[in-house]
Amino acid sequence: MTKDQVIARDAQYYMPVFARYKVVLSHGAGPYVYDVDGKRYLDFLAGIAVNILGHAHPKLVAAVSAQAGKLIHCSNLYYTAEQAQLAQTLAEVSGLGKVFVANSGAEANEGAIKLARKYGKTIHPEKIEIITAEHSFHGRTLATLTATAQPKYQHGYEPLPGGFRYVEYNNIDALEAMMSEKTCAVMLEPIQGEGGVNIPADDYLHKVRQLCDKYGALLILDEIQSGMGRTGKMFAFQHGNVKPDIVTVAKGLGGGVPIGAFMATDQVAKVFSPGDHGTTFGGNPLACAAANTVLSVLAAENLPANAEAVGSYMVNGLNALKAKYPALISEVRGKGLMIGVKLTKPGREIVDSCLAAGALINCTNTDVLRFVPPLNITNQHADEMLAILDRVLAETE
Numbered sequence: 588m589t590k591d592q593v594i595a596r597d598a599q600y601y602m603p604v605f606a607r608y609k610v611v612l613s614h615g616a617g618p619y620v621y622d623v624d625g626k627r628y629l630d631f632l633a634g635i636a637v638n639i640l641g642h643a644h645p646k647l648v649a650a651v652s653a654q655a656g657k658l659i660h661c662s663n664l665y666y667t668a669e670q671a672q673l674a675q676t677l678a679e680v681s682g683l684g685k686v687f688v689a690n691s692g693a694e695a696n697e698g699a700i701k702l703a704r705k706y707g708k709t710i711h712p713e714k715i716e717i718i719t720a721e722h723s724f725h726g727r728t729l730a731t732l733t734a735t736a737q738p739k740y741q742h743g744y745e746p747l748p749g750g751f752r753y754v755e756y757n758n759i760d761a762l763e764a765m766m767s768e769k770t771c772a773v774m775l776e777p778i779q780g781e782g783g784v785n786i787p788a789d790d791y792l793h794k795v796r797q798l799c800d801k802y803g804a805l806l807i808l809d810e811i812q813s814g815m816g817r818t819g820k821m822f823a824f825q826h827g828n829v830k831p832d833i834v835t836v837a838k839g840l841g842g843g844v845p846i847g848a849f850m851a852t853d854q855v856a857k858v859f860s861p862g863d864h865g866t867t868f869g870g871n872p873l874a875c876a877a878a879n880t881v882l883s884v885l886a887a888e889n890l891p892a893n894a895e896a897v898g899s900y901m902v903n904g905l906n907a908l909k910a911k912y913p914a915l916i917s918e919v920r921g922k923g924l925m926i927g928v929k930l931t932k933p934g935r936e937i938v939d940s941c942l943a944a945g946a947l948i949n950c951t952n953t954d955v956l957r958f959v960p961p962l963n964i965t966n967q968h969a970d971e972m973l974a975i976l977d978r979v980l981a982e983t984e
């Protein structure tokens with residue numbers, strides 16, 4: 588099928604919910620993907636922070652292929668070594684005691700919300716309020732889009748589930764004013780991804796933790812985008828001295844194989860009994876084998892440290908572009924390889940020009956270019972991205 592045929596077929600048969608770029612991808616290798624016409628693109632979006640080992644990583648391909656030939660799926664009515672292994676590793680790297688494996692980020696957050704509600708009610712029947720932040724993104728199910736404090740995602744889906752309240756991000760006084768004994772949990776991204784790569788003050792999460800302790804509320808950290816080594820540590824909360832009660836992950840966890848998970852302290856997780864939560868596909872041996880391989884490569888190749896090193900190199904380069912194009916770039920912000928470039932105007936045109944020039948990035952919150960590449964890239968790949976962006980910005984000016 589040609590590119591035009593694929594696009595025409597999609598237009599006829601696929602639900603029109605995606606504003607897609609006009610490219611039909613076929614395969615990939617490392618940080619590059621190729622379209623059906625053989626054109627190569629440097630992939631600095633990585634499936635939105637998903638392909639953290641790049642494309643077609645030999646160890647991930649081998650692990651998934653071997654597992655597919657052994658056992659793709661069995662019900663959670665049975666044990667598998669792959670799932671037990673993943674639970675242990677996620678508990679160890681997060682410092683939390685118990686793990687539940689789901690299929691996506693939204694499902695991980697949905698489970699975390701259910702667990703927090705159930706826990707809150709063990710303290711008081713009215714301890715059900717969950718506070719989330721403006722410009723957050725937590726997913727597309729009814730509960731998680733209600734947690735997502737952005738009207739554009741909620742519009743049209745009312746009535747929304749109750750019990751959610753929204754507070755300005757990175758504003759500790761506003762949070763304190765909203766909290767009470769009714770607060771069941773505060774749910775935050777340590778760095779907001781979809782909201783525009785917003786990085787709070789260094790002590791923000793620590794102060795949120797103190798407020799949660801004061802009101803007996805749980806701290807739920809959504810690390811779906813910021814986790815898995817992206818910011819230079821396994822989890823973004825590990826940059827500070829903060830201990831969450833619940834952490835959610837997905838995106839990079841399976842290196843592209845759909846999987847999500849939430850982890851909680853033993854104390855919180857013990858409010859769950861058999862039948863309280865579940866999933867058919869979640870934690871199946873295929874997805875767990877992928878995640879186990881991703882986690883082992885992440886550790887063996889020290890990818891969080893690489894993300895930090897290449898990320899700061901990239902931020903330096905982007906700041907040089909900001910100095911060169913002050914009329915176009917107003918701010919560069921990032922931690923590790925989670926980087927946003929705030930523009931002075933909407934970014935879609937620049938993203939389209941990068942695509943034409945052979946690089947995949949995207950634009951979030953209208954005017955923030957987002958770079959979330961694989962974590963095993965080198966400075967040379969960063970240079971290649973910076974050179975493309977330089978050319979595109981020169982033409983845009």
Ligand SMILES: *Cc1c(COP(=O)(O)O)cnc(C)c1O
Nearest residue numbers: 691692693724725726780811812
């Ligand atoms: C992507 C994302 C989600 C939703 O994940 P899905 O797998 O798309 O359901 C939730 N929270 C954050 C922070 C995300 O970046």
